[in-house]
Amino acid sequence: xxxxxxxxxPFEEERRELIEVDDELMQDIEDIxxxxxxxxxxxxxQDIYPADIAHITNRLDNEEAEYVFGLLTIPVASExxxxxxxxxxxxxxxTLPQEKLTELVDAMDSDDAADIVGxxxxxxxxxxxGTMDVEDSSHVEELLRYDESTAGGIMAKEVAxxxxxxxxxxxxxxxxxxxxxHKNIYNVYxxxxxxxxxxxxxxxxxxLYAPNKRIRKIMxxxxxxxxxxxxxxxxxQIFKKYDIISLPVTDTAGKLLGRIxxxxxxxxLEEEHVxxxxxMVGSDADEMARRSPAQIAWLxxxxxxxxxxxxxxxxxxxxxxxETLSQVILLAxxxxxxxxxxxxxxxxxxAVVVRGLATGHVDLKRWxxxxxxxxxxxxxxxxxxxxxxxxxGAMWHGTTAFGFVVGVSMFxxxxxxxxxxxxxxxxxxxxxxxxxxxxxxxxxxxxDVVGISIFLSIATLLIQFL
Amino acid sequence: xxxxxxxxxPFEEERRELIEVDDELMQDIEDIxxxxxxxxxxxxxQDIYPADIAHITNRLDNEEAEYVFGLLTIPVASExxxxxxxxxxxxxxxTLPQEKLTELVDAMDSDDAADIVGxxxxxxxxxxxGTMDVEDSSHVEELLRYDESTAGGIMAKEVAxxxxxxxxxxxxxxxxxxxxxHKNIYNVYxxxxxxxxxxxxxxxxxxLYAPNKRIRKIMxxxxxxxxxxxxxxxxxQIFKKYDIISLPVTDTAGKLLGRIxxxxxxxxLEEEHVxxxxxMVGSDADEMARRSPAQIAWLxxxxxxxxxxxxxxxxxxxxxxxETLSQVILLAxxxxxxxxxxxxxxxxxxAVVVRGLATGHVDLKRWxxxxxxxxxxxxxxxxxxxxxxxxxGAMWHGTTAFGFVVGVSMFxxxxxxxxxxxxxxxxxxxxxxxxxxxxxxxxxxxxDVVGISIFLSIATLLIQFL
Numbered sequence: 001x002x003x004x005x006x007x008x009x010p011f012e013e014e015r016r017e018l019i020e021v022d023d024e025l026m027q028d029i030e031d032i033x034x035x036x037x038x039x040x041x042x043x044x045x046q047d048i049y050p051a052d053i054a055h056i057t058n059r060l061d062n063e064e065a066e067y068v069f070g071l072l073t074i075p076v077a078s079e080x081x082x083x084x085x086x087x088x089x090x091x092x093x094x095t096l097p098q099e100k101l102t103e104l105v106d107a108m109d110s111d112d113a114a115d116i117v118g119x120x121x122x123x124x125x126x127x128x129x130g131t132m133d134v135e136d137s138s139h140v141e142e143l144l145r146y147d148e149s150t151a152g153g154i155m156a157k158e159v160a161x162x163x164x165x166x167x168x169x170x171x172x173x174x175x176x177x178x179x180x181x182h183k184n185i186y187n188v189y190x191x192x193x194x195x196x197x198x199x200x201x202x203x204x205x206x207x208l209y210a211p212n213k214r215i216r217k218i219m220x221x222x223x224x225x226x227x228x229x230x231x232x233x234x235x236x237q238i239f240k241k242y243d244i245i246s247l248p249v250t251d252t253a254g255k256l257l258g259r260i261x262x263x264x265x266x267x268x269l270e271e272e273h274v275x276x277x278x279x280m281v282g283s284d285a286d287e288m289a290r291r292s293p294a295q296i297a298w299l300x301x302x303x304x305x306x307x308x309x310x311x312x313x314x315x316x317x318x319x320x321x322x323e324t325l326s327q328v329i330l331l332a333x334x335x336x337x338x339x340x341x342x343x344x345x346x347x348x349x350x351a352v353v354v355r356g357l358a359t360g361h362v363d364l365k366r367w368x369x370x371x372x373x374x375x376x377x378x379x380x381x382x383x384x385x386x387x388x389x390x391x392x393g394a395m396w397h398g399t400t401a402f403g404f405v406v407g408v409s410m411f412x413x414x415x416x417x418x419x420x421x422x423x424x425x426x427x428x429x430x431x432x433x434x435x436x437x438x439x440x441x442x443x444x445x446x447x448d449v450v451g452i453s454i455f456l457s458i459a460t461l462l463i464q465f466l
Numbered sequence: 467x468x469x470x471x472x473x474x475x476p477f478e479e480e481r482r483e484l485i486e487v488d489d490e491l492m493q494d495i496e497d498i499x500x501x502x503x504x505x506x507x508x509x510x511x512q513d514i515y516p517a518d519i520a521h522i523t524n525r526l527d528n529e530e531a532e533y534v535f536g537l538l539t540i541p542v543a544s545e546x547x548x549x550x551x552x553x554x555x556x557x558x559x560x561t562l563p564q565e566k567l568t569e570l571v572d573a574m575d576s577d578d579a580a581d582i583v584g585x586x587x588x589x590x591x592x593x594x595x596g597t598m599d600v601e602d603s604s605h606v607e608e609l610l611r612y613d614e615s616t617a618g619g620i621m622a623k624e625v626a627x628x629x630x631x632x633x634x635x636x637x638x639x640x641x642x643x644x645x646x647x648h649k650n651i652y653n654v655y656x657x658x659x660x661x662x663x664x665x666x667x668x669x670x671x672x673x674l675y676a677p678n679k680r681i682r683k684i685m686x687x688x689x690x691x692x693x694x695x696x697x698x699x700x701x702x703q704i705f706k707k708y709d710i711i712s713l714p715v716t717d718t719a720g721k722l723l724g725r726i727x728x729x730x731x732x733x734x735l736e737e738e739h740v741x742x743x744x745x746m747v748g749s750d751a752d753e754m755a756r757r758s759p760a761q762i763a764w765l766x767x768x769x770x771x772x773x774x775x776x777x778x779x780x781x782x783x784x785x786x787x788x789e790t791l792s793q794v795i796l797l798a799x800x801x802x803x804x805x806x807x808x809x810x811x812x813x814x815x816x817a818v819v820v821r822g823l824a825t826g827h828v829d830l831k832r833w834x835x836x837x838x839x840x841x842x843x844x845x846x847x848x849x850x851x852x853x854x855x856x857x858x859g860a861m862w863h864g865t866t867a868f869g870f871v872v873g874v875s876m877f878x879x880x881x882x883x884x885x886x887x888x889x890x891x892x893x894x895x896x897x898x899x900x901x902x903x904x905x906x907x908x909x910x911x912x913x914d915v916v917g918i919s920i921f922l923s924i925a926t927l928l929i930q931f932l
Contacts, residue, residue, distance in 0.1 A: 049690075051707045083707075172673050185670050186652075186711075203670050204651050207638050224515075240736065241517045241549075243729040245652075245711055262728050263709040266735065270706065273739035274821070293842030297850075300814065304847055307810055308854065311803040318799040326795045333784040335798070336805060336914050337777040344773055344910070348766065355740070376759030381770055384763075388774065444810070448802050 029056055033064050042071055050076050054083030062091045069096075078107040081116065087291075093120055102131045109182060110136065111156035111264065114143035143258075151235050152228030154268065155249040155258035160188040164198060164216035168209050175203060184261045186246040190219045197225055197248055197256040225250050228257060232268045233358060239265045272358075275434075310445030314339075314452055321456035328466045330397050331459050334389075334406050335452060341385060341410065342417035342451035343444045349374050349421030350443055354435045357425060364430055371422050378418030386411030401465035409455035416454065417447045495522055499530050508537055516542050520549030528557045535562075544573040547582065553757075559586055568597045575648060576602065577622035577730065580609035609724075617701050618694030620734065621715040621724035626654040630664060630682035634675050641669060650727045652712040656685045663691055663714055663722040691716050694723060698734045699824060705731045741900075776911030780805075783915055787922035794932045796863050797925050800855075800872050801918060807851060807876065808883035808917035809910045815840050815887030816909055820901045823891060830896055837888050844884030852877030867931035875924050879917040886912065 032041050033056075045053060045068070053072070057065045057080065065088050072080060081089060081104060093101070093116070101120075105113045105128055117125050117140050129137045139157040146152025160178050162171045171188045178185055188206070190199035199219035209218050225248045226235055238247060245262040291299070318325070318335070325331055353370055356362030362370050390407020394400050421443065425435035459466065498507050499522075511519060511534070519538070523531045523546065531554050538546060547555060547570060559567070559582070567586075571579045571594055583591050583606050595603045605623040612618025626644050628637045637654045644651055654672070656665035665685035675684050691714045692701055704713060711728040757765070784791070784801070791797055819836055822828030828836050856873020860866050887909065891901035925932065 049688075049708065051709075055707075175670060175673050179670055179674055183668075202649075203673065204641060204645055206673060207641050207669065208645055222515075236732075239729075240732050241521075242515065243517075243732075245728060262711060262732070263705075266702075266706050266709075266728070266731065269732065269735045269739075273735075293839050294846060296839075297843045297846035300843070300847060301850055304807065304810065304851060305854070308803065308807060308851055311806045312858070314802040314806075315799040318802065319796065322795045322798075325798050326792060329788045329792045330785065332788075332791050332798045332801070333781040335801065336780040336784065336918065337774065339802060339805075340777045340780075340910055340914060341770065341774060344770070373759045373762075377763045377766070380760060380763035381766060384767055385770060385774055388771070392778070444806055448806060452802065 026056060026059070030059065033060060033068055036067065038071065041068070045071060045076075050079035051083050054080045058085045058088055060088075062088070066092065066095060074103050074107050078104040078112075082108070082112050090119070093124075098124065098127055099131070102128050105140075106132050106136060109156045109158055109184075110139040110143055110258075111154060114140045118144055118148070146228055149232045150228060151226045151230040151232065151247075151249045151260060152257070154232055154235070154264050155228070155260045157258045158182050159248070159256065159259050160185055161191055161256065162188055162201075162215050163193065164190055164214070164219065166215050167211060168206055168213045168215065168218070169211035171201060171215060172206050172211070175206065184246075184263065186261065187248075187259075188215075189223075189248050189256055189259070190215055191256050195256060196254045197223065197250050199223055200248065223248065225254075226260075227252050233272050235260060236265050236268045236272070307445055310442065311448065314445065314448040317449055317453050318456070321460060324456060324460045324463055327463060328397075328402070328459065330402070331405075331456065334393065334409075335455065337389065338406075338409055338413055338451045338455045339448045342413040343447040345378060345381065345414050346417035346421035346443050346447045349378075349418045350425055353422050353425045357429055357435050362426070364426060367423075367426050370426075371419060374418045374422040375415065378415045382411040382414035382418075385414060397466070399466060401462055405459050405462055405466065406455070409451075409458050412458075413447075413451040413454045416450055420446065420450070492522060492525070496525065499526060499534055502533065504537065507534070511537060511542075516545035517549050520546045524551045524554055526554075528554070532558065532561060540569050540573055544570040544578075548574070548578050555585070559590075564590065564593055565597070568594050571606075572598045572602060575622045575624055575650075576605040576609060576724075577620060580606045584610055584614070612694055615698045616694060617692045617696040617698065617713075617715045617726060618723070620698055620701070620730050621694070621726045623724045624648050625714070625722065625725050626651055627657055627722065628654055628667075628681050629659065630656055630680070630685065632681050633677060634672055634679045634681065634684070635677035637667060637681060638672050638677070641672065650712075650729065652727065653714075653725075654681075655689075655714050655722055655725070656681055657722050661722055662720045663689065663716050665689055666714065689714065691720075692726075693718050699738050701726060702731050702734045702738065773911055776908065777914065780911065780914040780918055783919050784922070787926060790922055790926045790929055793929060794863075794868070794925065796868070797871075797922070800859065801921065803855065804872075804875055804879055804917045804921045805914045808879040809913040811844060811847065811880045812883035812887035812909050812913045815844075815884045816891050819888050819891045823895055823901050828892070830892060833889075833892050836892075837885060840884045840888040841881065844881045848877040848880035848884075851880060863932070865932060867928055871925050871928055871932070872921070875917075875921040878924075879913075879920045882916055882920065883913045886916065 029041070029044060032044065053068070053076070057068055060068065065084075069077060069080065069092055081092065084092070096104075101124070105116055108116065113136065117128060120128065129140060132140075143153070143155070143157065146155075148154075158178065158181075160171075160174045162174055175185055175188060185203060188201045188203060189197060190201065192198050199216075199221040200223040201215060201219045205218055224238060224242050224244065226238060228249055228251060230238075235247065238244070239262060247260045248256055249258045249260060250256055352374075353362055356370065357364075386407040389410045390403040392403075393406035394403025397403070424443075429435040495507070495510060498510070519534070519542070523534050526534065535543060535546065535558055547558065550558070562570075567590070571582055574582065579602065583594060586594065595606065598606075609619070609621070609623065612621075614620075624644065624647075626637075626640045628640055641651055641654060651669060654667045654669060655663060656667065658664050665682075665687040666689040667681060667685050671684055690704060690708050690710065692704060694715055694717060696704075701713065704710070705728060713726045714722055715724045715726060716722055818840075819828055822836065823830075852873040855876045856869040858869075859872035860869025863869070890909075895901040
């Protein structure tokens, strides 16, 4: 996948190089951990990326993880901690001595520090905040006040700032000072004397101009920014739309408060999409990969039982039509078709609307627009399926009436499912819920009830012709 | 969402500022386009971001889009062209005069230029390549040789390169030269005399060291890289794992060929996830939002009809059990429950495995691992659902035998669905297909057939007790 690109170069002696971890090496490392060979392990850990150490640690049990973590230096340990899965992180946060925890948090950027402190118990959070660097702790406290999933919740406080009348030389000095502790500096932001954001200078620009050039002459003043309350998914869309790698965050008046960098946005995008898929299928795949089968069963059971409950309604509906069914038993054969296709149509419509709401293509104020588009689409699909199924039904049962019943039911249920699938995500959004929640198992069960009701009602109405 | 952050600052006269486009402004602009008021429109277009111009253009019909596009300067037009949706881009690429097209492509970075040239007809592509800058055209030709969805297909050729014995001063000169035409310079890459990648220097480091310092002293030699054939989804995972914003791409020997920047990765992540969701529900939501209802129906119909065909098999299975059903009509009521729950279990299992294959949690060489986990999970879920449904069935029908039939069927079909849902994505991956393709409509139809077969077979076997 990735290479040891520097293998065999003359620099090998000069500095230690990090190597990639493949499956085999991973297995070897696990064995070494299990035999507690400190010396061997320390040697290997020095040679691999923190992200890979985290990956290895995720595969160990709690005690082994604690042992490996104990061998790491503070800067490496703080990076590893951030990359661990939730289960292992939670365990370490519970068991680490408080002084070590403070050191680790102190070594992090404020946004990461806030994530860690936010995951601690109240007392432990307070004692960590009380013992860490005063400026850092006030940053963390500020960040903890914002909703986790907003621009304020994901921004960091570490910003390189200059004023318009400063020179390029001053800006370089600011970057140098910050660079000692922080890696992700992509822009120097420009604020006026009151702290209001008035511009930005990409750090590459600092290389292009003479040291005594004024910042106001070289800054971009049309800088895109977000306020602290913007949802993280919207923030991600801003990054995507404007192809930026860093976004300043301000209060509603325009005062600069922090910045978000693209590496966090990559995580947000993953997170949001995993969530969307999870809701569609009713389970969180990432979550599932990390838990024991019994835990997974326990997590999934409530949803499965809920689906079971909803499907009981469908069963009851069928039961009410027992008489019709026993007169024309072939109707039972067509039930799976009707419910599968209306379920499928409903889910597709829901997926389109959920996505449209996320990207802004669908606007709640113009709700009739997607609905009318959906009706037009499902009229065509419903007609095609209805005609086809009607023909099959007529031939199979040998009566046009039967074909008429299955054909019309197919047409109607596809249309109803399309409309319901379109409207429910919008209704749930307008009530402030996540629109994706209505797609998935609920959708399926609901469409089963609707599809089967339509089908068997029409059959009952026309039973004398069947 | 985002602010005009510089409103009211003293810089307003100094440089023109770009403004954000909200829905109302969008409407106004559309009206101006429709009345062909060149002067007004030119004035507005100068004030907004290219991404927003693209967004507006996407909402216009072909001729209006052509009109707006004709008013733009080459640098803006080339950015807008890249942000347009497929439909509008295709139209413009067909109708633009060849000279203008060449100018637009010439103004782009090589990766974007390759995307555009790759979308042209053969003749047009050749004439554009023939008239554009020679170095640029050889870059584009090279890029077009790589598979679109690999590191080679998404990389750009524009790379700032120095050698280990060069000085910081030399590196700054290289960056300055590149910065005239290109915006996204985050790293200077270091190659040996044969062009092999040996290190990287983030451009912020150039600000930190004395001009006469040697690059070999300040470069990071443990730089993560990818070879041209790595799949774009894996490339995205590398960015995510190592929190990087730029990745060098080499041939298999380690020779530097280009680089990928994070803004393209953000697009890849979106694209891959949209694809995944699309396959799960059997429709591409983004695609759908842009087409006319008739086009959507046309695109969806093959899938819907395929599902219809597969469900016919389920119908036939039910039909084969007509006799059983007519003897115990209540069985029909439990059919929707059995098929919904096995469909749901299958889809969840498939989602977990598809995701696991993408993130590397699931390894084909250890295929029994997810299967055994899945069996353990579905044993628990199946037992719970089976017991519950069995009890309900026994009470409803008034016989233990009926309860036994529905309970055991529920248990078995959930287990079979779980296993099938787990195995099929792995099989499809091992044959080189996208694993997600087996989730979705196929899954549902297949589980319907399996679930109903199990259920009605058991019922038939035990019919004398019902």
